[in-house]
Amino acid sequence: MGRPREFERDAVLDRALELFWQRGFDGTSMADLVEHLGIGRQSLYDTFGDKRAMYLEALDRYHATRASLPWEVLDQHPLRPGLRTLMTSMVDWLLESTHGRSCMLVAAAAERCPADAEVGARFCANTANIERHLRQRLERARAEGDLGRHHDPEALARFLTSTMYGLQLSAKGGLDRAALLQIVDVALSALG
Amino acid sequence: MGRPREFERDAVLDRALELFWQRGFDGTSMADLVEHLGIGRQSLYDTFGDKRAMYLEALDRYHATRASLPWEVLDQHPLRPGLRTLMTSMVDWLLESTHGRSCMLVAAAAERCPADAEVGARFCANTANIERHLRQRLERARAEGDLGRHHDPEALARFLTSTMYGLQLSAKGGLDRAALLQIVDVALSALG
DNA sequence: GCTATTTTGGAATGATCGGTCAAAAATAAA
DNA sequence: TTTATTTTTGACCGATCATTCCAAAATAGC
Numbered sequence: 001m002g003r004p005r006e007f008e009r010d011a012v013l014d015r016a017l018e019l020f021w022q023r024g025f026d027g028t029s030m031a032d033l034v035e036h037l038g039i040g041r042q043s044l045y046d047t048f049g050d051k052r053a054m055y056l057e058a059l060d061r062y063h064a065t066r067a068s069l070p071w072e073v074l075d076q077h078p079l080r081p082g083l084r085t086l087m088t089s090m091v092d093w094l095l096e097s098t099h100g101r102s103c104m105l106v107a108a109a110a111e112r113c114p115a116d117a118e119v120g121a122r123f124c125a126n127t128a129n130i131e132r133h134l135r136q137r138l139e140r141a142r143a144e145g146d147l148g149r150h151h152d153p154e155a156l157a158r159f160l161t162s163t164m165y166g167l168q169l170s171a172k173g174g175l176d177r178a179a180l181l182q183i184v185d186v187a188l189s190a191l192g
Numbered sequence: 193m194g195r196p197r198e199f200e201r202d203a204v205l206d207r208a209l210e211l212f213w214q215r216g217f218d219g220t221s222m223a224d225l226v227e228h229l230g231i232g233r234q235s236l237y238d239t240f241g242d243k244r245a246m247y248l249e250a251l252d253r254y255h256a257t258r259a260s261l262p263w264e265v266l267d268q269h270p271l272r273p274g275l276r277t278l279m280t281s282m283v284d285w286l287l288e289s290t291h292g293r294s295c296m297l298v299a300a301a302a303e304r305c306p307a308d309a310e311v312g313a314r315f316c317a318n319t320a321n322i323e324r325h326l327r328q329r330l331e332r333a334r335a336e337g338d339l340g341r342h343h344d345p346e347a348l349a350r351f352l353t354s355t356m357y358g359l360q361l362s363a364k365g366g367l368d369r370a371a372l373l374q375i376v377d378v379a380l381s382a383l384g
Numbered sequence: 385g386c387t388a389t390t391t392t393g394g395a396a397t398g399a400t401c402g403g404t405c406a407a408a409a410a411t412a413a414a
Numbered sequence: 415t416t417t418a419t420t421t422t423t424g425a426c427c428g429a430t431c432a433t434t435c436c437a438a439a440a441t442a443g444c
Contacts, residue, residue, distance in 0.1 A: 001411070001412045001413065001418075001419055001420070002410080002411060002412075002418085002419040002420025002421070003409065003410040003411050003412095003419080003420045003421040003422075004410075004420085004421080005420085005421060005422090006421080006422080023307075024303065026216075026218035026219070027218070029400075029401065029402080030401075030402055030403080031400080031401085031402095039422090040421085040422055040424080041403085041404095041423085041424085042404085042405090042421080042422065042423075042424090043421065043422065043423090045402095045403070045404080046420090046421075050402075050403075051402065051403090099306060100305070101306075106302075106361060109361070109364055109365070110298075110299060110302030110303065110361075110364070111216070111302065111303055113292065113364055114292045114293075114364075115219075120364075120366075123364070123365060124365055124366050127362075127365040152374070155371075155374040155375070155377070155378055156378060158362070158367065158371055158374060158375055159374070159375045159378035159379060161358075161362070162355065162358035162359060162361070162362045162375045163354065163355070163358055164358070165357065165358040165360075165362060166353075166354030166355055166356070166357040166358030166359075167354060167358075168357075168361075169298060169301070169302075169354070169357035169358075169360075169361070170319075170350070170353070170354045170357060172301055172305055172306075172312075172315070173301075173315060173316050173319040174312075174316050174319075175350065179347075179350055182344070182347040182350060182351070183347070183350055183351045183354045185347070186347055186348060186351035187351060187379075187382065189382050189384075190378050190379065190381050190382040192381075193388075193389055193390075193441070193442040193443065194388080194389040194390025194391070194440080194442070195389080195390045195391040195392075195439065195440040195441050195442095196390085196391080196440075196441060196442095197390085197391060197392090198391080198392080221430075221431065221432080222431075222432055222433080223430080223431085223432095231392085232391085232392050232393050232394085233392095233393080233394085233433090233434095234391080234392065234393070234394090234434085234435090234436095235391065235392065235393090237432095237433070237434080238390090238391075238392095242432075242433075243432065243433090
């Protein structure tokens, strides 16, 4: 019943995500959104609530549809080659995607933390997720003898996660692909 | 000649720095500045130009007066203990300073890059500076036999810089002191 | 004291901010 | 066709934004 809406919610959210990712929360105005989303201002408010709610939804959609690293290569390859492939694909993603912007959740945390706890929570959840994937693979490697008994999978997982974050800022700092891959090499040498 | 100004430029700039550091560029309004700086609006514009110019000056002052790590401990101690002390002091600085904000230049780069090239240039300059300190110490260690000949001081310096950046985001992610120091330990183990 | 020069404080600028209102338009159920 | 319900559209809101204007205030040289 009632007039049918003339847009797809997810398609609009994807466009909003793109804007927020490019320009950040403060850098994106409702006028910008109305202009690029192709729907009216009121429809926007009716559908998403307000600007912050839409931003949080965009973060969730980012997490659900774009933040995925190729974890399967971790499981399908020996520990170190798998990690190198994973980190290399991340470096390439950082360099292509696009004109030097990094993971949206990292950018969001940098811009809105600790002011906005909801943003912080999403950033932490993503961090914990990455750590979990890495830790599980490291535990398996340790059980299978690919990783020395003296290593702590949890500490290593945190270290590798931190390394990924470091790569993002280093890429922003202008390091080229070769330099970033050197960082990956040194980091992986910590696995012994 | 003329009426003397009733404030010290650097003292005002320090207070502006503090506000920009806490709230970011977009998060700080000229009204906020007028309120907290203790000088009139017009004096502010006469002295610093406009908001962005004042922000860039605040970044420069941050770089000059606050961004300094205790590099002397690097020179005065053996390589690994010196690096551990340096990184530990950085972790403690991150945890105290204050309520989860990180290096102002990192925050500035995250908020304003790549939109503002001047901000990016200052971030890169700071990065290069950190790298230089580390590389020089690593070169000395290599010359003195404290570091294996197979290591590349430049690559290691970049890795350690990246690690420091990673620590900042990890701290934002809520990791406690013990976890951050574990990351430092793993990172330093890459020096062999 | 007088004049030139500079700083100061407060009012005002137009633009833009996020958010709302109300009427028109489009559908489904009756 | 009428009625109820929903979406759309565009005008509109007060607040806030960075910035400027201007006259009063305070000094130095004369």
